[in-house]
């Protein structure tokens with residue numbers, strides 16, 4: 135190779151990206167997008183129909199006409215974009231209505247809506263803690279919580295998953311060295327389906343003078359008698375908690391929020407960079423989320439149907455090794471990446487979409503299934519039959535350990 139060209143390659147500041155991609159591929163961790171042509175319980179990929187057991191649309195609201203019509207009407211009235219940040223030109227009466235509705239659902243004084251759940255976590259955590267503070271995180275917390283803690287500059291310490299004894303030990307060792315302290319946990323763990331020990335965490339927070347931020351992304355609309363989430367499920371409504379959630383899962387729209395005391399929300403409006411320095415949520419997303427909250431509050435039967443579906447599926451899967459779950463997220467635990475990929479492939483050949491989730495996203499490989507209120511009994515039966523076939527195929531495959 136001529137010397138000049140050789141030098142150029144050596145000096146290419148982007149050359150490391152190719153190398154990095156190669157090692158991602160070598161580890162079997164490479165991921166890419168899949169086009170889903172039709173949303174709902176039956177989706178279409180590459181012209182073939184699949185039963186969808188991978189959606190976060192737990193109540194089936196993302197395709198509900200009332201949300202669609204609300205989004206269309208808001209677009210007609212206010213346009214497609216919010217055109218500016220909320221503090222300059224991007225605030226509409228619709229935003230206020232949505233924030234009031236969230237606060238009402240969550241039984242808090244106020245709420246603030248961000249453009250996504252990820253941004254809500256980043257902005258709120260970075261506003262609440264800084265260099266002289268301590269953040270304690272459940273080891274399985276969502277990426278947005280983890281990155282929020284990193285962005286804040288606080289000292290971050292993990293405690294063992296759902297282990298309040300380990301949290302106590304870490305608080306005893308560390309709390310006195312820091313000014314403010316924030317305990318952060320998902321309430322429903324999205325890749326496992328289990329719940330955090332919220333009452334114990336709140337008691338520890340009181341004892342050690344800590345703030346608590348809970349991520350109700352997979353709980354809102356799903357958990358609790360009125361769909362308010364795990365705080366309601368655990369009977370902890372009214373306690374001092376920073377409640378985060380997303381509008382993009384059971385609420386079928388897009389966006390995130392923090393609900394809490396009026397002072398907390400006022401503080402975030404003045405200090406959360408991912409709210410101050412970004413364009414307000416679009417009118418369509420805002421109106422769809424507002425319509426969804428009304429449905430969550432008025433149609434208890436949707437939640438009842440969801441939980442009936444969860445109970446039925448669980449009752450049919452007693453022969454599979456499931457991770458402990460108290461939510462509509464059910465995981466079939468598998469021993470290796472290879473077995474999980476084989477199982478997902480087998481399910482796909484049976485017309486079922488339920489992906490393999492593997493390291494580094496989770497510590498152990500699994501098939502993750504999510505149940506929707508709109509799944510019909512016959513669709514769940516088809517999933518069960520396909521899972522049984524995938525299990526038999528694994529047993530008979532000599533290449534699978």
Ligand SMILES: Cc1ncc(COP(=O)(O)O)c(C=O)c1O
Nearest residue numbers: 250251252276324351380382389
């Ligand atoms: C637990 C949890 N928190 C936060 C988020 C981020 O929410 P959003 O999709 O609204 O950005 C997600 C979504 O993937 C999540 O699962």
